Amino acid sequence: MTATDRARRTTEADTLCRAAYEKAELPAAGVALVAVGGYGRGELAPYSDLDVVLVHAGAVDPGEGAGDVWYPLWDSGARLDHAVRTEQEMLDAAARDVKVALGLLDARHLAGDPNLTLRLRTTMLAAWRRDARSRLPALHRIVRQRHELVGEVAHESVPDIKEAAGGLRDATVVRALVATWLVDVPHVALEHARQDLLDLRDHLHEIAGRGADRVGPEAWAELAARLGLEGEAAAQVALRETGRRIAHIHRLTWRRIDGVLARPVSVRGARRPDLRTVAPGVALSSGEVVLDGRVAPADDALLLLRAAAEAAERDVVLSPATAARLVRESPPVPEPWSAEARDLLVRLLASGRGLLGVWETLEETGAVDRVLPEWQRIRLLPHASAIHRFTVDRHVVETCIEASALIRSVSRPDVLLVAALLHDIGKGELTEHAVAGEPIARAVATRMGFDAAAVDLVGTLVRRHLLLSGVATTRDPDDPATIAQLTSRIASPEAMSLLLALTEADARATSAKAWSSWRAGLVHRLGAHAIGVLESGQPPTGVVQDVVDVPDGVRRGATSIDVLEADDGVRVRVIALDRVGLLADVAAMLALQRASVRGARAWTQGDVAVTEWDVTDTAVEPAVLRQRLDSIVAGRIDPAQRLRPAEQARDGTALAPTVAVRTDASTVATVIEVRAADRPGVLYLVCATLAELGVTVSSAHIDTVGPQAVDVFYVQEQDAGPLADDRAAAAAHALRAALTPPPRPPDR
Template sequence: MTASDRARRTNDADALCLAAYEKAELPEIGAALVAVGGYGRGELAPYSDLDVVLVHAADLDPGEGAAEVWYPLWDAGVRLDHAVRTEQQMLEAAADDVKVATGLLDARHLAGDPSLTLRLRTTMLAAWRRDARSRLPELHEIVRQRHGLVGEVAHESVPDIKEAAGGLRDATVLRALVATWLVDVPHVALERARQELLDLRDHVHEISGRATDRVGPEVWSELAGRIGVEDAAAAQVALRETGRRIAHIHRLTWRRVDGVLARPVSVKGTRRPDLQPVARGIALSSGEVVLDGRVAPADDPLLLLRAAAEAAEREVALSPATASRLVRESPPVPEPWPAEARDLLVRLLASGRGLLGVWETLEETGAVDRVLPEWQRIRLLPHASAIHRFTVDRHVVETCIEASALIRTVSRPDVLMVAALLHDIGKGELTEHSVAGEPIARRVAARMGFDAAAVDHIGTLVRWHLLLSTVATTRDPDDPATTAQITARITTPEAMSLLLALTEADSRAASAKAWSSWRAGLVKRLAAHVVRTLESGQAPTGAVRDPVDVPEDVRRGATSIAVLDADDGVRVRVIAPDRVGLLADVAAMLALQRTSVRGARAWTQNDVAVSEWDVTDTAIDPAVLRQRFDSIVSGRIDPGERLRPAGSARDGAALAPTVAMRSDASTRATVLEVRAADRPGVLHLVCAALAELGVTVASAHVDTVGPQAVDVFYVQEQSAGPLADHRAAAAAHAVRAALTPL
C-alpha cells in the first residue's frame, strides 16, 4: 500500500462521481459536487466512505438531480456519506461548528461549477484565518476530550490510528493549524509520518477486510509481513513510533499556538527574539527552552541535561532544534557522572507533569540514547499485563511523575527517582524482569556516579519493586510470617520507605485499579508492620491487627451487616459469631447481589468473625443484604445452584483456575491460594467447598487484578492449627472441583 494506491482509488472514485453528476443532468453553473474529509485530501483507504456534498447557489433549485446523483454511486457499491447544502448553509455550518470548519478546509472540486467550489474554499479559508484566535481554543478542547476518551497510538494496547493522540485526526488538525498562519510545523517530518500512518491504515483495512481504524492483536503478525519487519513486536514498534512522532509534533504545535494566543497581536515589523536567561547557556524564548549562544555546546557536556531539567521544571517545551543540536555537538557526560549531572537528571525526573513533553522531545531527537542507552530495551514495548494503561517506556515516565509527588516522604529522593526510572528496565527479557533488571540498574547507577550504598539501594529497589504489593495483597499483612518475608529482603527502615514510595508510584502509573484505596491500605499496613519490626530489631510474635468494636447483639448471637463509606466505593462489614461456613454465606450474599467485589479480608477476633468487602455498588442497601443473608442461612435460597460456573471444562473459553497450597507462608495456618477468572460466585464456591470438609477460614484476602481474582485463604482445622498434608491436598482438590465447569 502506497500513496500511488490511494491516488488510484481517489481517481476511480472521482470518475464515478463525475459520471453520476452528468447522469443526473445537474447544472454546470451554480451547483458543484465537492469532496470533503479524507476523500477531499485524496486519502481513500480500501474501505473508506466517500464524503461528498452537493453544493448549490441559494437561488438555484437542483431539482430531482439532487436525489438522483447518489443512485449510480450506490449501484456501484460505494459507501457514501452525502449531503445537499446551499453555499450559505455550508458557511453557516462552518461558523457554528469548528469541526465542520476544519473539514471544509479540505474541500476539493469533483464536478459541476468549479467557480462555486473555488469561492467556497476561498471564503472558508479567509474566515478560518480571520477567526483563528477565537476558534482555536474550542478546537483544542475538542482535541483534549478526544484524547482523553481514545488514548494514544503509541501506548494503547489496541491503538486507534485515526482518533487516538498521534493518529490521522491529529495530522489533519495540524494542517488546519498551519492554515491559520499563526504557527508552522516541521513539514517534512510530519508528512513522512502521516504517509506512513496512511500506509499502515491501508494494510489494516486489507487484513481486516473492513473499514476499521483499531489495530487488534490478531493484526500484528500479518502487518509485520506486509511492512517488511521481523515479527509482530517489530510491527507494533513501527506503528507506535509513527504515532508518537505525530503526537510529539502535535503537542509541540499546540504549545506554540497557546503561546501565540497568550500574546497580544504584534505590531507590524520584525524584532529580535526575546531571550530570557534561565541557567548557564540556557534561555527561554517564546515558551521554549533554547540555547542563549553564550556557551558553545562542545564546551559543556551538561547543557543537554540542564536544558531538559529547566524545560520540565517550568512546564515548557524543550526546543527540538536545540535538543538535536546538543545531541550532534555536545560531548558525552564524563563517566562516572559528576555530581551536577546527577542533580540535573534528578531534577528532570522529579519535575512532575512537565517531564512528559520534555522526555518525548528527548526521545524524538535521540537525546535519551545519549543519557540512557539502556532505554532502547523498553522503548515502545507493550505490557503483557492487562492492568497497565501504557507501553513499558511510557509507564516508566508516568512512574517518575507519580514518584515526584512522594519525594518528601523519603530520605533519598535521588535514589527514589532513579529507581523509578529503572524499575522496569529488565522488561522484554525471558527471565523475570525484576531479576533481569537489577544488574542493569546497578551498572547504570554506578555509571551515574552514585556511591556504593546508593547503588545497592537502587539495585535492591529494582529487584524487589513488586514485593510489597504482591505480598500485601496475597498474604495476611498481620501474620508475623508475612512481615518476615519482607524483612528477609528489605533490611532497613530507609529502604522500606523507599520501597513503599516506589510501590505507590508504580501502581498509580499502571492504572487506578492497581492503587485502589483497598490495595493502598493493605500495602501501607504491611509497610508499617515492617518498619516497626526493623526499628525494634525484634521479629513480631503475634498478630498486630487492630481490634474491631463488636456490637452487643453480636455477642448475643446476632449478625451485624453494615455499609460504610470508602474512598472509591463502599465497604460492607459483617460481624457474627464464628462458625464453619459463615464466610461462604457472606460471599454468596454479595454474589447474589451481583455487586463487584474489588477486595476483601476476613479474620477472627476471639470467637467473633469479621469480614470487610470493598464493592463498587454505591447504592447497595443493607436491608436487602440482610434479607438475602437470612434466606441463605435458613436454606430458602441455595446459592450453589445459582453460582455454579456454567459451560464445559473442555470448551477452552477461559483459563482453568489454579489452586495451590503454600505450606511455608505461615506457621499458624495453611495458606490456600486461588487464581481464577473474576466473576460473581468464586468466593462462595471456594468457602463452601472448604466448609464441606470442616475446614475453617482463619483469615481471607481477596484481590482483583485486571480480569483475574487472586484470593488467599488462611485455613485451619476446627481445633486450630495448619492442615495435615493429606487434608491440604483434599482441600485443594475440592476447591479446584468447585471452580471447574461441569
C-alpha cells in the first residue's frame, strides 16, 4: 500500500463520479460536483467513503438531476457521503462550523462547471485567511477536547490513528494552520510522517476488511509483515514514532500560532524580527529560543543545554532548526560534567510543564542522545501495566515535571530530578527494572560529575523507587517491623525524604488512580513516620493507631455502622464486639453491595473491634448496609453461595491465585499475601476461610494492579500471637482452595 495505490483508487473514484454526473441531466453552467475531505485530498483508503457535494449557484436550479447523480454511485457499491448545497450555503456552513471549513479547504473539482469550484475554493480560502485570528481559538478547543477523549497515538494500547493526538486528523489540522499564512512548519518531516500513517491505515483496512482506524492487538503481527518489520514490537515502535512526530509538529505549530495571536496586528506591514539575548549565545525571537550569533556552536559545548534550559524555563519553543544545528556543530559535553553543565540540566528538568515541548524537540532532533545516550533503552517502550497513561520515556518526562513541584520539600533538588529522569532507565531488561537500573543510574550520575555521596543517593533512589509505595499499600503501618523494613533499606532522613518525593512524582505521572488521596495518605503517613524514626535514632515503632469513640449500644451487643466522607470515595466504619468472623461478615456485606474496597484496617479497643473500609463508591447508605449485615449474621443470606469464584475458562488460561506467607514481615502477626483476579468477594472468601480456621485478621491492606487484586492480611491466633509454621501453611493451603475457581463443565 503506497501513495500510488491511493492515487489509483482516487482516479477510479473520479472516473465513477464523472460518469454518474454525465448521466444526470444537469445545467451546463452553475453546477459542479466537488470532492471534499480525504477524497478531496486524493487519499482514499480501501474502505473510505466518497465525500462529495453537488454545489450549485443560488440562481441555478439543478432540477431532478440533483438526485439522479447519486444512483449510479449507489449501484456501483461505493460508500457515499453526499449532499446538495448552494454555493452560499457551503460558505455559510463553513463560517458557522470550523470543522466544515477544514473539509472545504481540501475541495477538489470532479465534474460540471470548473469556474464554480474555483470560485468556491478561492472564496473559502480567502475567508479562512481573513478570519483566522478569530476562528483558530475555537479550532484549538475542539482539538484539545478530541485529544482528551481519544488519547495519543504514541501512548494508547489501542491507538486511533485518525482521531488521537499525532493521528491523521492532526496532520490535516496542521495543513489548515499553514494555509492561514500565519506560521510555517517542517513540511518535509510532516509529509513523510503523514504518508507513513496513510500507508499504515491502508494496511489496517485490508487486514480488518472494513474501514478501521483503531489498531487492535490482533493486527500488529500482520502489520509488521506487511511493513517488512521484524515482529509486533517493531510495528508498534514504527507507529508510535510516526504518531509522536506528527504530535510534536502539531504542538509546535499551535505554540507558534499562540505566539502570533498574542502579538498585536502590525498596521505598517512586516517588522524586523526581534532578537533579544537571554543567555550567552542564546536569544529569544518571536517566542522561540534561537542562537544570537555571538557564540559559534563549535566553541561552546554547553550551548545546547543552555538553549534548552532557557526555552523550558520560559515555556517557549526551542527552535527545532537551532537544536538540529547544535547537534551537528557543537562538541559533546566534556566528561565528567562541570558544575555549570549539571546546573543547566537541573534547570531544564525543574522547569515544570515547559519541559515537555522542549524535550520533544530534543528527541526529534537527536539532541537527547548527545546528553543521555542511555535514553534509547526506554524510547517508545510501552509499559507492561495498563495503569500507565504513557510509554516509559514519556512517563519519565512526566515524572520530572511532577518532581519539579516538590523540589522545595527536599534538601537535594538536583538529586531528586536526576533520579526522576533515571528511575525507569532499567525497563526493557529481563531482570527487575529497579535492579537493572541502579548501575546504569550510578554510571550516568558519575558521568555528570556528581560526587560519590550524590551518586550513591541517585543509585539508591532508583533501586528503591518502588519501596515506599509497595510497603505503604501492602504492610501494616502499626507493626514496628514495617518501619524496620523501610529503615533497613533507606538509612538516612535525607534519602527517605527524597524517596517520598520521588514516590509521589512517579505515581502522579502514572495516572490519577495511582495517586488517589487514599494512597497518598498511606504513603505520606508512613514516609513521615520513617523520617521521624531515622532522625531520632530510636528503635522503630508502629504508627500510632487511631482511637475512636465507642457508642454505648455497641457494648450491649449492637453494631454501629457509619459512612464518613473521604476523598475519592467514602469510609465505612463498623464497630462491634470483637468476635471471630466479624471481618468476614463485614466484607460480605460490602461485596454484596458491590462496593469497591481499596483499603481496610482492623484493630481492637479492649473487647471492641473497629474496622474501617475505604471504598470508591459514594452512594452507600448506612441503613442498607446495616440491614444486609443483619441478614448475613442471622443466616438469612449465605454469602458463600453468592460470592463463590466463577468457573475457570475451558482453555485453562485463567491464572491461578497465589498465596504466600511472608515470614519476615512482622514479629507480632503472620503476614499472608494473596494475589487473585480482582472481583467482588475475594476479601470475603479470605476472611471467611480464616475465620473457619479460628484465625483472626488484625488488619487487611487492599490494592489493585491492573486486573489483579494484591491483598495482604495480618493474622493472629485468638490469643493474639502469630501462627505457628504448620498453622500458617494450613491457612495458605485453605486460601488457595477457596480462591481457586472450579473447572467449567465440558461442552455437551
